[in-house]
Amino acid sequence: MTDKPETPFLDQVNFPEDLRKFSAKEMHQIADELRQEVISAVSVTGGHLGAGLGVVELTTAIHYVFNTPTDKLIFDVGHQCYPHKILTGRRDRIRTLRQGGGLSGFTKRSESEYDPFGAAHSSTSISAALGFAVANKMSGAQGKAIAVIGDGAMSAGMAYEAMNNAEAAGNRLVVILNDNDMSIAPPVGGLSGYLARLVSSSEYVGLRKFASKITAKLSRRVHDAAERAEEYARGMAMGGTLFEELGFYYVGPIDGHNLDQLIPVLENVRDNAEGPVLIHVVTQKGKGYAPAEAAADKYHGVAKFDVISGKQDKGPGGGPPAYQNVFGETLAKLAENDPKICAITAAMPSGTGVDKFAAAHPDRAFDVGIAEQHGVTFAAGLAAQGMRPFCAIYSTFLQRAYDQVVHDVAIQNLPVRFAIDRAGLVGADGSTHAGSFDLTYLATLPNMVVMSPSDEAELAHMTYTAALYDDGPIAFRYPRGNGVGVDMPLKFEQIEIGRGRIVKQGAKVAILSLGTRLSEAMKAADVLEAKGLSTTVVDMRFVKPLDEDLIRKLMTSHEVVVTLEEGAIGGLGAHVLTMASDLGLTDPDSAHGGLKIRTMRLPDIFQEHDNPQKQYDEAGLNAPQIVDMVLKALRHNSAGVEEAGVRA
Structure with missing residues (x-):
């Protein structure tokens, strides 16, 4: 760790209105200081670094040129919003990022008026910005809406659905395509920057309007032909024909790190746009920090690190393997003897472990980009043609493809295997990334099998079981992070569908655990046994x-x-209670009318980001709360739980 950098210009900026007191030339110094502040802050907290470093100049220029917060700035996903937070009144809290009670790692409406729309899932910015822009247009209110969307997010159909309707916003919508990987346009240089300034200038726009009026007086046919010729000429010089066809006036590509290009273009667009505009900027993820620039992932997500060396503090080495790696390595091994196994992920190969599979079987691994809907139906097509597809998607992202899970997989009873990562609470990523709902939205579907392993060895067995299951869709969900430290099996075992296992036999209390809370159930059972309550787990x-x-x-x-x-x-x-009700086991006059059933689950709230242990305490899913639940059910006094040896 290092001391905070010296930032004399940035120290004078608390809000964007302060930024606008400086000259355009002084923006270079402010951007340099802002980059150093982002690096320093994330070195303390960990978080998303590369994306923010890539938009330092762009964020500075937007706040300098546009009248935020009257003009609404909407970041797609939000990984890149740290510089934005520093410039919008939150610098004094920037070193609380992703900590309990601290700043969110994403934009958040409740956090600041400069965050008009919460974003942590991809490809929503243009739709949201269109809503803001049209609302202002309808009400006569001041303000434009600026959507900053990355090239990866442009792989999702939702972005194009929004662009197809953007004409309704008139000149109040500005989309900035932050291109740091796609290479969808000619190389950026002095000529492209000059052309971008030219076509966004008042002189060019005025000339274009004048020419349009003249040709309109000749005939509609001549007018339309001239307009198409002008669009295609610009398209040939600058690229962007696709966006023109969707109704946008295309400007770019321009260097997203060159403030001498960015500021004039943004000013021209602000003052001269006649309809929706798309500005294509090219940036470098991790820009300005050598370790990030050199890293394969550009330091997308990092632990705490030393600023000088870039070395991350990932804690002691060794220990249990990460769940996603257990899945990926197991699947790769199974595929050695089964040529029908293939893997699909939606822009998260390393996060889901599919990178392990892809390294061994590159021809059978498919990264479909940020397109979960397509990924699920693609898997359904593979399954219908006799393949054994594993669709590896985070729980919170699979929500985006629920209609496809229902209609394209479940109704047709196709054997798609869903490997659902990040199930349950996810610590610092908070409510937007928590996998809270997959059990509910999958277990309600006919034909669906839903499993959850209690440890990493069980995950390996369930992956094997899923590979052998051809009778319909099957899903298995597992948490973020590392396993619990059990020995990994030398040989995979097929689990009988719909069969649990007793891990501890008792007589008075039964704890039915699903997933990796089993270790807490065992701790609770030990305490209950010490109190004379024989417990089955x-x-x-x-x-x-x-x-x-x-x-x-x-x-x-x-x-x-x-x-x-x-x-x-x-x-x-809910399913156990329904079963008990259907069987009449809870009826007061039945032979078992004294049965007490209690359910322990995530609370009916969106839990804020925090340390995972604190999140589990808040949710009431640790051993002390389990003991307390049992004692209350038996009408015992819950005092003395901690004295019995359980710690949260």
């Missing part, structure tokens, strides 16, 4: 189909049954 493995025989046996032989899961209401607990 079950690793349920499946939420659908339920192990009804096992559950019925436990319900008819135990006084208290507690379900435990890291998911929202509608998952294991």
